[in-house]
Amino acid sequence: MQVQTSRWTSRWAMPLLVAAGFALAWAIPRYELINPYYDLILMYIGINIILTVSLNLVNGYMGEFSVGHAGFMAVGAYVASVLTMRVIPWDMAPYLFPLALIGGGIAAGIVALLVAIPSFRTRGDYLALVTLALNMIVKSVIENIDAIGGPRGFLVLLRLTSLPWVYVWVVITLWAIRNFIYSNPGRGVLAIREDEVAAELVGVRTREVKLRAFIISAFFAGVAGGLYAHLLQFIHPRNFDILKSTEILIMVYLGGIGSMMGSILGASIFTVLLEALRFMGVWRMALAPLLLVLLMILRPTGIMGLKEWRGLIPLDERLRLARLAARKGGQARASGN
Amino acid sequence: MLLEIEDLNLRFGGLHAVRDVRLQVPKGALYGIIGPNGAGKTTVFNLISGVYRPDSGDIRLEGKSLVGLLPSQVVARGVARTFQNIRLFKDLSVLDNVRIAHYQGAGYGLWPAFLRTPGVRRREDAVTEQAMALLEVFDLADVALEPARSLSYGNQRKLEIARALATSPKLLLLDEPAAGMNPAEVVQLADLIQDLRQRFGVTILLIEHQMKMVMSICERLTVLDFGQVIAEGPPEEIRTNPRVLEAYLGRGVTLA
Numbered sequence: 001m002q003v004q005t006s007r008w009t010s011r012w013a014m015p016l017l018v019a020a021g022f023a024l025a026w027a028i029p030r031y032e033l034i035n036p037y038y039d040l041i042l043m044y045i046g047i048n049i050i051l052t053v054s055l056n057l058v059n060g061y062m063g064e065f066s067v068g069h070a071g072f073m074a075v076g077a078y079v080a081s082v083l084t085m086r087v088i089p090w091d092m093a094p095y096l097f098p099l100a101l102i103g104g105g106i107a108a109g110i111v112a113l114l115v116a117i118p119s120f121r122t123r124g125d126y127l128a129l130v131t132l133a134l135n136m137i138v139k140s141v142i143e144n145i146d147a148i149g150g151p152r153g154f155l156v157l158l159r160l161t162s163l164p165w166v167y168v169w170v171v172i173t174l175w176a177i178r179n180f181i182y183s184n185p186g187r188g189v190l191a192i193r194e195d196e197v198a199a200e201l202v203g204v205r206t207r208e209v210k211l212r213a214f215i216i217s218a219f220f221a222g223v224a225g226g227l228y229a230h231l232l233q234f235i236h237p238r239n240f241d242i243l244k245s246t247e248i249l250i251m252v253y254l255g256g257i258g259s260m261m262g263s264i265l266g267a268s269i270f271t272v273l274l275e276a277l278r279f280m281g282v283w284r285m286a287l288a289p290l291l292l293v294l295l296m297i298l299r300p301t302g303i304m305g306l307k308e309w310r311g312l313i314p315l316d317e318r319l320r321l322a323r324l325a326a327r328k329g330g331q332a333r334a335s336g337n
Numbered sequence: 338m339l340l341e342i343e344d345l346n347l348r349f350g351g352l353h354a355v356r357d358v359r360l361q362v363p364k365g366a367l368y369g370i371i372g373p374n375g376a377g378k379t380t381v382f383n384l385i386s387g388v389y390r391p392d393s394g395d396i397r398l399e400g401k402s403l404v405g406l407l408p409s410q411v412v413a414r415g416v417a418r419t420f421q422n423i424r425l426f427k428d429l430s431v432l433d434n435v436r437i438a439h440y441q442g443a444g445y446g447l448w449p450a451f452l453r454t455p456g457v458r459r460r461e462d463a464v465t466e467q468a469m470a471l472l473e474v475f476d477l478a479d480v481a482l483e484p485a486r487s488l489s490y491g492n493q494r495k496l497e498i499a500r501a502l503a504t505s506p507k508l509l510l511l512d513e514p515a516a517g518m519n520p521a522e523v524v525q526l527a528d529l530i531q532d533l534r535q536r537f538g539v540t541i542l543l544i545e546h547q548m549k550m551v552m553s554i555c556e557r558l559t560v561l562d563f564g565q566v567i568a569e570g571p572p573e574e575i576r577t578n579p580r581v582l583e584a585y586l587g588r589g590v591t592l593a
Contacts, residue, residue: 179450180451183445184450184460190426190437191437194427194428195426197424198424199426200409201418202438202500203413203504204437204440205409206409316458316462317461320465324482
């Protein structure tokens with residue numbers, strides 16, 4: 001009886017939590033439950049969660065060091081904006097917004113594919129350089145395409161991003177990346193972090209794994225870019241420079257590598273902190289690198305480092321591990337990944 | 338012959354690390370490679386498993402060449418290995434170390450994984466059960482959920498063998514499995530290796546320094562020195578081969 005009750009609770013706890021979250025995300029702007037300014041900050045937090053979790057896949061779970069995440073975000077932002085402003089008829093845009101975001105994500109994924117293949121032979125510092133270069137190239141390319149405003153920026157007249165949409169995409173991102181990590185194709189990602197040579201020698205097709213992780217990561221960065229563009233309503237190549245990439249890196253390492261809960265916390269804390277320190281003006285920008293340095297010294301693993309909140313582990317895997325723990329009479333120790 | 342190596346050569350700059358090496362390992366054999374430090378034993382393993390590409394020569398498994406394949410493709414053909422210096426996925430659980438080795442055998446792709454379909458969940462159950470069954474064989478089932486780094490040295494060696502077997506190999510390459518073990522553990526390991534051959538029907542090729550163990554369990558040996566084969570035959574022949582004694586231990590010595 002006891003077991004049944006706990007089964008029922010664990011089966012429905014997460015779906016109920018997600019549904020309640022959606023109801024709240026829908027009700028807040030609908031009934032103006034909170035100050036629109038806080039509404040805006042919540043949306044930024046959501047977008048940053050998507051960016052952080054997606055970068056964590058490559059930097060945290062896979063142990064590579066990609067530093068140009070804003071480049072993928074830029075591709076998604078511009079492609080999604082061109083789709084809603086120029087391709088999709090205006091009256092249809094609110095309904096086809098998800099398709100525009102997916103289009104932006106796919107474009108970012110294609111760019112990731114182009115970067116990933118030549119960087120197969122590079123690791124560590126070299127991969128950092130390749131991704132850094134990508135970030136700069138994307139920015140320069142956009143600055144030189146006059147049709148999308150070049151260095152003047154691009155006006156996105158429709159404010160299609162709303163709290164419910166951001167919420168839905170956060171849930172999709174967490175769900176997809178969670179399912180990937182706790183699956184057979186995803187375990188290869190962890191193996192690469194631990195020991196790439198050994199991974200290949202126990203049968204993990206490491207090139208395939210890296211390619212997939214890169215593309216998935218870029219896809220969600222692209223989606224986040226699209227959401228960002230349709231919230232800001234004016235995008236500019238400078239929105240997606242190295243500083244933006246640095247902010248995403250800080251959120252990843254603040255929250256902790258290899259942890260989705262860590263990324264949620266890292267993105268939330270950093271976003272709120274940056275807003276709270278607005279009175280400092282440009283000086284708050286000095287805070288970000290300082291925070292990164294302090295973090296690396298004081299707590300290199302971040303808040304959650306390699307630990308995961310149970311709720312973000314797929315139910316079947318949680319039950320499977322619990323069964324094993326019970327069978328062996330050993331204590332149920334939540335394994336990190 | 339399960340494994341045939343013909344005139345294998347590899348140079349690292351001026352060093353001729355592997356010179357005209359030939360090796361014939363029959364199916365079902367327990368075969369040993371011995372030789373002094375730096376003789377090129379591990380290099381031969383690296384050539385077989387696809388880490389290095391030979392300058393010339395051929396390596397065939399069941400008649401099909403392995404040369405030019407990626408290590409993961411060599412694994413798919415049925416060759417698994419362990420490492421001289423243990424290379425486990427240390428931060429991951431013992432169970433996940435073994436489950437990762439099912440990468441090519443789990444039987445579902447990327448899209449079902451994203452959706453976590455009922456089929457994926459069933460396959461995950463099956464993979465986990467197979468991994469646990471393998472861990473039972475090695476007496477590691479009780480620590481399945483512990484991180485690999487928490488295991489004792491001897492158990493880490495055993496886990497590496499379990500992980501290699503999870504890829505369902507035809508040929509298992511063991512690189513100094515007894516390194517760093519105490520005499521009691523070495524005796525246990527010798528029993529385990531012989532047991533594995535029966536239980537999994539796997540052919541075993543091992544590199545070892547523990548002379549006593551090699552001599553007692555291997556049916557046939559190849560002796561390497563300076564990258565060359567200097568002797569080949571059953572242990573009793575090797576034991577008395579003067580070239581081997583000279584290369585291995587210097588002049589005027591007899592092996593116990």
